[in-house]
Amino acid sequence: MVEIAIYPPNSLILADLIERKGHTPLALQKQIRQKIKDPEIDSPPMNITEDDPIKGLKYAAIEVPSGVRGRMSIIGPLIDAAEAAIIVDGAPFGFGCIGCARTNELSTFLLRDKNIPTLEVTYPTNRDETFEMVNQINDFLDSLDELVKSDGDFKDGVPEEEKENLEVVEKELKED
């Protein structure tokens, strides 16, 4: 069982597909639930407290707006715990719960920068693309146990062996 970070972090489709394969999605809702059950928060819907931007300093510099750091204090621990990641690119406006473009960029950057197997899929716009996305995610999840055990270099989300293949292809293309 692998703990997988998803982006958007509250996605129904991603979380469900991961659970179907027996892995654990690192969904934002669990973090939010911990927050709203905290008796020390006076005004519970305003889940950000003064401590959160301080906690967010682990992920973003002091010059970064407190809104980004506050959000990162909730999303950051999920990224830290991730053993793999699935990111949806090119999603339409309004998709995702973060409500902040800079936090989105920082979170996806941290996931890509982390040395873990990462799958990036494009948000589907038609039926064929949806089929392709589901197949890609299922294939990735099936191969995940082996990928995590392999201790390979997944910088930029590409395994080491595939990087070598890419270099060969690039070389051949140059020769042509």
Add this chain to the structure above:
Amino acid sequence: MSENLCPSPKLSKEDWDPDVVTRMIILAPGAKVSESEIVSEMHMLDLPLTIKNTCYGAMVSGKSKDVREALKAIRKLDPAHIFTKDRGFAPGDPRRCRGQRFGPREGFHQMEKEYRILGDVADALEKRKDITVPKKHPVDIDLVKDIMNES
């Protein structure tokens, strides 16, 4: 005077229990079961759960072990078309419930977006079809140069 949209709720003992989880059950378009069928199926299990019938499916709250058992049971009704996810707030929590707010709750908009492709996702899960969609590439620079030189 404006309404208070940030009420401090009176949480029950169950709400403070860290082992209690809430799951949303969402039925994809084309599901072979209805919302009321899955709710009655969960009632029949006789587990200590709070179950709420909703427009998209149902919401179930209780100890994580009981919720897992209930989800396992109802998934058997239509494995491909029943989707579930966690929810941070308990059913009927005044901080999120639409009944106390003006307009949809925050999570509604993403659910609306995901619901549009949920039917296709369910079909893809039911019967795998290997499709490769050709990637869109930018126009070749030489072609652009030729067009520019022509004019």
